[in-house]
Amino acid sequence: MDLLLLIEQILNGLQFGVMLFLMAAGLTLIFGVMGLINLAHGSLFMIGAFAAAAVAGWTGSFLLALIASLAAAAMVGALVEITVIRRLYDREHLDQVLATFALILIFSEGTRWIFGSFPLFLDIPAWLKGTISLPGGIQYSLYRLTIIGIGLVVAVGLFLLISKTRVGMRIRAGENDREMIGALGVDISALYTLVFALGAALAGLSGALVGAIQSVEVGMGEPVLILAFVVIVIGGIGSIKGALAGAILVGLTDTLGRTLLPVIFGAFMEPSAATTVGSALASMLIYILMAGVLIFRPTGLFGRA
């Protein structure tokens, strides 16, 4: 494998990682501030994608579709927070898991009820189609590059939000001491709704961005959700920095693993067996990575003990 291909694969890993970051950031924020494990985060990803596909279908505008994905996921997020999630903050994790599992069932089949059983259409806008030449002669998809850009902007935005703004200060206070922040006179339930809606909006945005190059269908969120869990476990729960580091690590491991492993096995096995063994192992690689991190740092790379 030559260097250019390797660089391209690293970019692909980065793009996959950035996409995971958008999911993981919301999850980790919600856990950090409210102590809630939210399985329905994948449903919000799906809702974002469906909203974007629907709006793009009506208006033909990709920007409007992205805005719709943010708005729809944030609205559904806020609604769910107010009706269901806020009853769960003081509950055990088990209750949280099951209640949000129930939400998955409702959202998935509800979406199918509304939109039907067939996948929806959502395409890259014309102005983001095609490839551009990077230094060294790499042809890389403009859209994927845009996703990397958006992800990094969101990451920087989140860091600034949390470290520089009033809301961020309250979020940090909430992470450290939930009673304290109530005592400070902050409207805690409004803050929680806001944080949940923010996490939901990020998931929705991620779903819309990904939906343009993948299939917008029911059940699209859960595989991403499980990967986002792996990201958080590796990065450390509650840490945005950890989510970013974990996401990029998982993105690179997965992408490079599935391209390199069959090649590596090919060095000492016959090709078709190498392909089989390499692919089987590649599908387990990120979990092995997770196990490795757990052995050395049970609270993740950036987690608090």
Add this chain to the structure above:
Amino acid sequence: MRDSILQVRDIHKSFGALKASDGITLDLKPGEIHALIGPNGAGKSTLIKQIAGGLKPDSGSVTFEGHEITGLSTAQRARLGLGRTFQISALPMGYTVLENAVLGAVGQSGSVFRFFKPAMKDPVLLGRARDALQRVGLDGLEDTITAELSHGQRRQLEVAVALTLAPKAFLMDEPMAGMGAEGSKELTGFLRALKTQAPILLVEHDMDAVFALADRISVLVYGKIIATGSVDDIRTNKDVREAYLGEEDTA
């Protein structure tokens, strides 16, 4: 002079720039109540964790009955006979009083990995548990759910659970916290009787109780023991008055 049961030798523990334990040396002798006092943030919790387990000192050692226990887990220290009570009651709240005491006996007897015989019908475990409950005066409340106990009763139960371990020393973290005057007085009497069985390292905020109970007092300020001595020594110690009582006066 009799040998110390528990000895802390020159332990250091830092969290970043903060020196939580800065060369602490301390011992506990048979039959005594040794009180550890100090203002908030002096490093008492850090010190207790290094003695009871859960936190490893950067340097220095803790020995218990001649065993080096610095590297042992909390559970291992407990099995050696280090009985502990907590500032905030650490009890399985859904269990009855008797179940809590039996849990202590289970830990003491090392019978955790017995899977078939009911614990609550085991005469050895029950005997030990009832004995301990009787000694703290909870024998009439065996079937009460722990969550329904009063604050003082929970303290008593904590002591009873510690007693089931037949401890060779007690480590008590603010046993008087949240007790009324009446309760404090009762507990004071009980602890005074208890020390003859096993010495007590007592961390306490209640100065009246400390001065009434302690045989010796050590004063911890900013990670250092600034004075150790009898009640009178400490009352009159200039450093203590300045660093501790003085601070308290202005507070």
Add this chain to the structure above:
Amino acid sequence: MISMNGKAALKTLGAATAMALALASAAVADGHSKVKVGLITTLTGGGAGLGVDIRDGFLLGVKQAGDGGIEVVVEDDQRKPDVAVKVADKLLQSDKVDIMTGLVFSNLALAVAPATTAQGKFYISPNAGPAQLAGRGCHENYFNVAWQNDGPHEAAGATANKMGMKKAFIFAPNYPAGQDALNGFKRTFEGEIETEIFTKLGQTDYAAEIAQMRASDADGIFFFAPGGMGISFLKQYADSGIDLPLVGPAFSFDQTILPAVGDAAEGVLNTAQWAPDLDNDASRAFVESFKAEYGRIPSIYAQQGFDTALLIASAAAKADVKDTDAFRDALRAADFTSTRGDFRFGNNQHPIQDFWVRKVVKDGDIYTNTAVEIAIEDRQDVYAAECKLEW
């Protein structure tokens, strides 16, 4: 425009329907027992679109055959093998059906079909055709109306030859159907395999594979990526700027997913036993009536479901379903007018049929497939030789 298979039947829809109706009512009139069919298919979750089409096609076929003779009980398998087994038990034990059909996915069919045939009932597959059930594991009560799984891939290999492909980059998800797909392609493809890759089942990001395609010396790509995987790959491939020709089985280009792929699929060649514009009366009539009934263009799944219903109706007209041997003979005769033209069963009770090259075209606002030419004629699967059934 479309070359007509010379041997195709030239019956009009009216005649076909009238005959089916006549046969069905004759069946009842003859005192034949009513045929009870259990249809298990995927109606919830990810693959629901395919199941819905099979069900709708089948029910349309039953309706057109005259619903007097056939009763259908529909059950959902949630795309879970254990649920499929459970509802199969229900249909067999509780509803006491005579025939089972409907399953979309091979892994579910493998869970249900052997148990069904072992109990002396028929399983007639409208889609999945795993090799295990076509070769040594064939069974006298197991029929497949769609194809053996390798068929469309073999046709794709033949199509690649016709396209002039010399060095192929081939990939499929890493699961049995994917492994069969690559083997099927390699069986008929005459060029050399430049790269062979297994992707993860359910994978939705193909950036890494596309980068490898760009770096490779291949002059064409064969891929098998059913459902959402195909949508994802085609969109990403279209955006990559690579212009190597694509070929694949119809599963990534079918009516159920084409609207979601959009122009990324336009012009791509793919292979199946049928296309919506196939030039025969039965097909035309089927497409018209399906559109009228459900308001959409039928997919191959709908077509397969429809043909399955016609086959059952044709057998029910000839024999009493309780007379298993006679009914089996009636099924083997395949005395119905298939929407795909010629249709007959091989010794392993899988179709011997033509596979078509289809091309994705835009018809007004709708993407659909048009039949281009026959890819392989009268193809029988290679496993038939291993099947010891004798009629």
Add this chain to the structure above:
Amino acid sequence: MMRERHLNMIILALLVLVPAYALWADEPFTITLATRAVIFALAGVGLNLALGQGGLVSFGHAAYFGMGGYAMGILASHAQSYTPIMESPFLIEGTNSMPVIWLVAIITSALLALLIGALSLRTSGVYFIMVTLAFGQMFYYFTISWPAYGGEDGLSIYVRNQFPGLNTLDPIQFYGICFVILCLVLFLVNRLNKSPFGLALMGAHQNEERAVTVGINVNRLRLVAFVISGAITGLAGALFADLNRFVSPTMFSWQISGEIMIFIILGGVARLFGPVVGAALFILLEHVLGGLSEYWFVYLGAILLFVVLFAKGGIIGQLSKKESGHEG
């Protein structure tokens, strides 16, 4: 309102009477459904030990369920094809004897639980949930992509395995086997709950600090509980495979982990019969709601949500007045 013990007796009686009625009325499918419920209940009893008693919220118990299933599938498929599983360094042959398969299922799933538990128990709380879920997924993907035992197609076992003296293909006899195993496991788990081990396990769940300070090695305690829990769920997996005469990677899927959890919460966490009631109710809902609407998962989700939010203690908690040994 009644005592939990009496309620448990009623549940057991129903598990005898319903299949007996089905036998009399010649409704074999009802027996199949009951068998399914009993096997799911067994899987739930396994998980309940870790989750209810131990407070270890494992979202990856499908791994053991699947492991038990594949133990059956691999042994039986080799017996079916008369090929040995391995020949060197020593010969291992397949088998179609249920007791042997059960034993292998228990041992392999216990070993797997030991491995996953040892890693996962380094974490706690929400990490533990995510880590167990991720390990379950790892095995799911592995079984799909590993071609030796059928990959995603799974393995069909054409004839149900043998149990000495019984005709296992007869639904009621197979039900009997499963029911007896469930009763036996319930009895053993009941003893376990009351044993010093159970007291320590539930004590550590309620207050870990206390368990440690009375000298209990909580990590080892939990690991042992996790292993026993995995072994029971593995046994259920082997029975489930025999019920379906089929194993496939979906037994490893995270939805299965979720469903086993649902049984527990529906019935009542940490209650001996909680998973039994929950599994039976789940099967009933699946059967009834599934017939009502194509979109029945929406209703199932709503019911589950309601139970979690408003009916703490599950069905048994609502029906019996006595609280179980601790605060769920």
